[in-house]
Amino acid sequence: MSETSPEFTHSPSKRPTISDVARAAGVSIAVVSYALNGRPGVSAATRDRVLRIADEHGWRPNAAARSLRTSAQAVGLALVRGDTATTHPAAFMALLGGIQDRLASRGLALVLQAVDDHETAAHLYRSWWAERRFDALLVTDVRVNDPRVEALRSARIPSLVVGHPGAARGLASVHVDEEEAYGRVGRFLAGQGHRRVGVVTGPADLDMSIRRTAALRAALEQEGAAAVVVTTGASQEEGASATRQLLVDADPVSAIMFDTDLSATTALDVARRLRREVPWDLSVVAGTDSASCRLATPSVTTLPSPVAELGEAAAQGLLDMLDGERGIERVVSVGPLTVRGTTAPWGR
Template sequence: MKDIARRAGVSESAVSFALNDRPGVSPATRDRVRRVAEQLGWQPSAAARALSGEGSATVGLVLARPARTLGVESFFLRLVSSVQEVLAERRLGLLFQVVEDVAAECEVYRRWWAEHRVDGLLVVDPRHDDPRPELLDSLGLPAVIIGGLETGPTDTAVDYAAISQLRTDDAGAMASIVDHLHQLGHRRIVHIAGLPELAHTQRRTRSLRTAAAARGLTEVSSVSTDYSDTEGAAATRAVLAWGRPPTAIVYDNDVMAVAGLAVAAERGLAVPGDLAIVAWDDSVLCRSTHPGLTALVRDTSAFGRQAAGALLALLDGGAAVHVLDERPQLAPRGSTLAEPR
């Protein structure tokens, strides 16, 4: 501040007013001070801002999943990159950490709050009876729950003063998949799902049963995995060994669907003649296989930008909101288009 004041020919208090957008200096003085500060390479200190109550200029994201599963799933890479794109426009940083479980995640939140490390949070993978929203509410940390909360079979949302919720229409998306497979003549459908404790896994599993019952289908089931290609392949081998194996399998992500396609090939099964395959999330993987994989298409980048925008709105003093994102659209490709044998 002394260096800037000396070069700009003003007092140190005028420098403080100018750099912190406070009244007390003229527009011409403010511009002169900022030009000098830029010439000197000055940047605001995040630590000093936090200690003075002005915020850390940082948003937090903690992921409680096995680290080994992250490198193979494209969804989170696209989500995080689009979030960062929005934050960069406001010169906000993204503090990211991977932990083993939700208890460890909660400890990270407490530590970040005590250290003034973040101004707000993006929270992923909501769970049934999730402890995180109440904790964040008690700490007064604004947050956006990506995926939406639920309290039970009624799927009723819970309101928190500074926590917005952004979710997708899992029930509608699953119904569109079951509709597609049913119209093709499939009557035995297996859903190879992700982690069973996640709210969206439970919604998809519940939606599968509901959609199947509405169409008179009795041979449908779900099998949980950790989202990895290894467990996806193992689950595929297991269900194909059943006495009445499925004629169609719905996978909760693209990686498991590609692994399932490989298992079908190793067993000599024709896709889609012997086995139809659907991936929940579309990606370049789904479009690069032969046959191409039928998949749910959604704009993950737009979803991430929407989540970041919702958090910025909270940080700017806006009210918490509940937002239902557009329903993913099913893109039929070669993995389902033929009639089952």
């Protein structure tokens, strides 16, 4: 049950004011002002109560009043531990570099804060916006039924999702067209004679992993081949375990598609230990490229990694949104498959 006062009865057509928030919270207008602007002199409990009531009733600052003070001039991103920020730091730094370079051209900074889980990130986004710390917020690694997306949508907070528009659910979005790219990989492997292809992906609720796998599976099935999916974590040990599972099965796969370069290069060692010769006994493809893929023996067949381009496109989407553009849904294409030494026709 809401703790707000029943006296909060503003008309749906009337913009709620700071006086309405003060009345509902049972405090003075000055206290509300201090709480909303993050100023000292207000207890943590009172600040939380004011922020919650302001959020529940859709309070927003008056645009004219806001223009009298200096803009936040920053974009906020809550990093959830265990997402790509910590599991694939090199790729994530390339993404952030692309974002920051474009934002800096307009004098905007990208501010990061690490949190433990997605619910905490959703709460932080609400607090940041209520306190007007940022001009817009950014979401990465979108999950199924992501609480961050729901929090941003329900509060109508200016934000952009680095992910598929289906996962963004009406928020601005920019994503890499990995569905098209994974479909190409499926057709490539089927064209090389592979009829049972392993897919090592994860986490299970990561929206993009689900879309990648569905596209690869559909492409294989259209060619009369089948996908065997193993969902796993991001560590080398988990990737190695998934590879071993696919190779020691009673009906082993002849090719494996990995989401990441780390898992793909780890698989080469697992195959050697199981006396499987790559590419003749097993073909390996990675969904992201890196120096480790190019330097491995044999070098790994990969999709290119347009991570910096994605970052630049996401930043431009944010800038265009702040300039008033609506309905932003942009796609970064993936280049052709780079065929190296880990793939070969099956059965020859």
